[in-house]
Amino acid sequence: MRLVRVGLHSQGEPLALMRTDCHVCRSEGLHARARVEIATGGRRVTARLLQVEAGLLNPHEIGLSEDAWMRLGATEGAVATVRPAPPAASMSLVRHKLYGGALAQKDFTAILGDVQAGLLSDVQLATFLSAGAALPLDDEETTALTRAMVVVGDRLSWDAPRVMDKHCVGGLPGNRTTPIVVAIAAACGLVIPKTSSRAITSPAGTADTMETLAPVDLDLPAIRRVVEAEGGCIVWGGAVRLSPADDAFVRIEREIDIDAEGQLIASVLSKKVAAGSTHVVIDIPVGPTAKVRTAEAARGLATRLSLVGARLGLKVACLLTDGSQPVGRGIGPAPEARDVLAVLRGEPEAPLDLAERALALSAVLLETGGAAAPGTGADLARAVLSDGRAWAKFAAICEVQGGLRQPPEAAQIRAVTAHFAGQITAIDNRRLARLAKLAGAPGNPAAGLVLAVHVGDTVAKGQPLFHLHAASTGEIAYAIDYWTGAPAITVAG
Amino acid sequence: MRLVRVGLHSQGEPLALMRTDCHVCRSEGLHARARVEIATGGRRVTARLLQVEAGLLNPHEIGLSEDAWMRLGATEGAVATVRPAPPAASMSLVRHKLYGGALAQKDFTAILGDVQAGLLSDVQLATFLSAGAALPLDDEETTALTRAMVVVGDRLSWDAPRVMDKHCVGGLPGNRTTPIVVAIAAACGLVIPKTSSRAITSPAGTADTMETLAPVDLDLPAIRRVVEAEGGCIVWGGAVRLSPADDAFVRIEREIDIDAEGQLIASVLSKKVAAGSTHVVIDIPVGPTAKVRTAEAARGLATRLSLVGARLGLKVACLLTDGSQPVGRGIGPAPEARDVLAVLRGEPEAPLDLAERALALSAVLLETGGAAAPGTGADLARAVLSDGRAWAKFAAICEVQGGLRQPPEAAQIRAVTAHFAGQITAIDNRRLARLAKLAGAPGNPAAGLVLAVHVGDTVAKGQPLFHLHAASTGEIAYAIDYWTGAPAITVAG
Known part of the structure; x- marks a missing residue:
């Protein structure tokens, strides 16, 4: 043929x-x-x-x-x-799990080998993921799955005794702490080679936001040069295939809208292990429209992340954070980048919530990484941010990545205002994310929105709630249409 | 657009x-x-x-x-x-089941409504089926699923107090008892409007075999005329959509090779309830290469079929039969049809095993249908078959369906012989079925194979094991290639 x-x-x-x-x-x-x-x-x-x-x-x-x-x-x-095509041999293992059996390391290794070779169809992948949701993976199985996901991809190693990393269990627009945390950690002498993803369903991934400030599409030798020179980087992970099977899982999980805990843990930790990290701090935002909805669920997840991490030689510290509303003001690549710049430069209008979250995460990293004695991480992080060392480190990293640049401005900016006076009682993260996407994010990096209010603020009639940033009035109209049907911000009059 | x-x-x-x-x-x-x-x-x-x-x-x-x-x-x-497309509303119910919850009648009704409307993707269907395999449906859920599968399709009713039916839980080549059982039952005055399927993965469905003897593609008014005239019919079920959601399920089950008991029961019984049947006898072949592999599994399945059937007003009788080797000699539409004709006509070379199975199933039908007193069904069935009443009834049914005809003969017939003398110790149903398909069945109704031996027979070197029937020498060669790599008949020398 x-x-x-x-x-x-x-x-x-x-x-x-x-x-x-x-x-x-x-x-x-x-x-x-x-x-x-x-x-x-x-x-x-x-x-x-x-x-x-x-x-x-x-x-x-x-x-x-x-x-x-x-x-x-x-x-x-x-x-x-x-x-x-001959039937994939590992489907018998998937069925074994589905019928209540336990899977061993060699079983997960065989299944992941077939997943990576593309031998399992989407329907078969759905069966594997459903089995793990109906009959949850125990800690041993989760560890084995994580290891198998590492094995089928690339694996990095670094010439440092401690390699730091951070992660956020998604779902919170504008929570762009990574550039700030990496800058503070590297400024304090830690090694933090951070690879980030682009948006899949969100209005911006860290790589999308960072790309408005510096090139992020670096190959592995270039990444190594940046880390050698500055101790840290903030690059797109596309050049290295860390836990590539996760992409196939994510695609199916989105379609059936499940996110079983064992799979989530394996997804997060396999990428960290493959990246050669030894210490990772994980941000778990908790809120009614965030990914994790209750503090109890967050604590359970944190315990398992630490336990499975430990089995894989990874020291995991988790921080439960407020996930009730977006962080900072911007949603979308450039709007978020401007928040990050304002925090790093210590500008008076910098969003305090973003700065405080980044400081809290940095404090943990500095202490576990050995850059600060226990109990002194918070003070060190604050000092490094406020005296400009973090900003200098960030600028240096950007230069080595290919040059610091200004985030692009949108051609069209339109205020959306309050219909009546009142108090902001709730902000829906999911609707706000959708609004930013309708405005053109992340395809157009200048697009998105900039919040003018937070929960608890009072507004007068006609006062802006947020500004839409877009390339054309058509996209603005499109977003406003959606807002009219599904307001993302609740004003109680 | x-x-x-x-x-x-x-x-x-x-x-x-x-x-x-x-x-x-x-x-x-x-x-x-x-x-x-x-x-x-x-x-x-x-x-x-x-x-x-x-x-x-x-x-x-x-x-x-x-x-x-x-x-x-x-x-x-x-x-x-x-x-x-908006997300299918019933996916939240599928997730509820996946996470260990129970589903009520209204939940299954909602899910099946979405399945029938085509709102669930294949990946989502796989999740529903996997949930039912990992966390088996109890009797109540199985009953509710069956009812929901009936509701989304057509439903027939017949002007008779007892409407008989038969079914075979597949997996055994050549097990073509239906035409014989229908003929015997109708000859004894029972009402048995039998709709059958075409092959999906097998070398012949009952409708394919029957089509070599008479037209089977009748619309509902035509089916009613046949049943009114003769008490029974043997037609293709394509004109009526009995439990149509089952087609979607079967497609996915085959890909992941699962066949959870609850789903199997709902699949079988939903079609019987939708067909308006009141009494059904179910043939469960048991053997190492049949669908049901142990007598214990078969007894468990029989108990649940009867129990769920009873809840739906259906009287179910199950017969556990020998599934260790094919039934009769022919595999493929015309080869099987010739076996059926030989049994009905009482020809001396008629395969005894096929006749005996058909008689056993008929005996149960005659007794439960009220045509024979308890304990006398077997004698009545044998009498009706041997005195030619069954053959007369079969010929009459064929005439009303559009005319009795001769099964087609294959252009090429080739013997496959024993390489050495010995005893037949095993026959692999699955390999034999594949061999018949490679010869062209069921696409070419004349194609398939005719067995010359059964388990326990002794053969001399060079003696035929079976004959391949095909349209061309190319297809014969293709089948012999497969046979060489995967012999379906074990000869111990």
Whole structure:
């Protein structure tokens, strides 16, 4: 069969197109949701088969989606062999778990090997994740899963006895403490090679925000140079494949809207272990519209994160933080970057809540990293931020990453105001995030919104609640439409 | 957006194709595995979105797969509105089950309503099925699921106090008792309106086999005429949508290779209840390569089938039968049909095992249906079969269905022989079924194979083990290739 690149984007699931009248389809008796294995030039990919009528493809042609094309490293018109994909061997282990059995390290290693090789279909991945939600992974299984997720990806090592890291268990717009924490920690002599992600469903990932301040798309040698020179970096993790199987899991978890604790722990810790970290501080925002909704759930999660981390040689400290409203004022890459700059530069209008959270996380890092004696981390962090050492370190890191720059300004800024006087009683994180995305974030890095109020503030009629930042009046109108139907800020008159 | 039929066969999951640069894709921020709702002319369909580069579609065009096209009842070029599909409301109930909660009747009704409306994606269906495998449905939940599966489909009613039915819990090639049982039961005055399925993964479904003897593709009025005239029918169930949600479940269960007992029971009984049956006899073959592998598992299944059936007003009798090897000689539509004819006509070479199984099932039906006093069903069944009344009834049913016909003969018949003398110690049902499919069954109704031996027989070197029936020598060669690598019959020398 000849390979044809059909320009089909299937968001992670490799697809193959074959004609309904092709000999493979007929003689192999390919059934519903069939999967085929395509091999060429020593490489192979397993793809879900879709069949097309004559017209779209010539006989003896097989069309590949972009995901399948990339995995196969195919060239247009190359000849490939096609056969029904053998069932993934590890599915029997998935069924063992589903039927109440326990999985050992070697079982998770086999399953993750198949996940990484693309041998499990999306439906099969959903079964694995559902099994772990219905019959929760115990600490031993969670540890084994974490280890297996590390093994299938890249693994970094650093020439330092302690390698610091931080993480936030998502869900809180504007909670952009990373650049500040890295600057403070590195300014105090700690090694903190921070890799961050881009937004998946949020209006900005740390990498998106940071990219408005400096280049973040560095390869591994470049990352090493930055860390050697300045002790820390804030880069996009795309150059290294840390726990790459997690991407496949996240894609499915979003569709079924589950996030089992064992899987969450493995997702967070596998990336830290793979990054070569030895100490990590984890921010767990708690609030009714945050990812973790009660303090009890947060404490349980913190205990398990520390326990599983310890088994993997990772010292984990968790901080439960206020997740009842966004942090800082900006939501979206550039609006958040301006908050970060204001805090680092000690500007009078800098958002206090963002500064205080960053200081609290830094204090823990400084003490566990050995840069401050127990009980003195908070004072050291505050001193380093207020005397400009953190800002100087941040600017230096940006320079080595490729040059500090100014976040872009939006072409259109529109105030959204209070219809009547009253007090702000609640802010819905999820609706606010959606609003910033409708304004164009993160695709347009200048887009998003800037809050003018926080919970507890009183407002007069006509006073701005927030400003929308967008490239066009069309996007502004689109966001305002949504706001009208689903106000994200509650004003009690 | 304008609708375009792209001739894409996605085997049950509706797909929509949109250009990556279309305004909906951009402004809605459609993410991985996004789903869109497409509406036109008062109908709507939810489809998984695939994105294509310019070239395949014009701007403002949306391509639909065949499944999506049919569900929407679309016309080429019609204008449709497209929006991101709202999350299916019943997924919160699926998650409730996944996290250990119990589901009530109204919950199953809501879930099945969404399944039938196509609002759950394949990945979400997998989650529902996995939840029921990990945390098995109890009798109450199984009953509720069965009822919900009945409600979303068609429901038949018959003008008779007792409506008989039979079913086989699959997995045994050649076990084609239905035509014989229906003939015997109808000959004894019972009402038995039997609808059967076509093959999904097997070399022949009852409808495929029966179609080589008479037309089976009858609409509901035609089915009613046959049953009124002769008391019974043996038709394809495609004209009526009995428990149609089961098709979606089966598609996913096959991919993850699970078959949870609650789901199996609901699948079997929902079709019987929807068909208007009051009494059903269920054949449960037990053997190492059959669907049910131990007598203990079969007894447990039988108990639950009877219990759940009783709650739904259905009297269920189960027969545990030998599932260690195929039944009769033929595997494939026409080869099986010839076995059925031989039994009904009382030919000397008729396969005794097929006749005895059909008699055993008929005996139970005759007694529970009131045609024979307790303990006399077996004698009556044997009398009706041996004196030609069953054959006369079968021929009459075939005539009313459109005319009795001869099963087609294959163009190529090739013997596969023993390499050495010895005894047949085992026959692998699954491999034999695959062999018949490679020969062309059921697509070519004449294709399949005819066994020359059973377990326990002794063979000389060069003596035939079976004959392959196919349309071409190519297909024969293809099947022999497979046989060489995976012999389905074990000869101990």
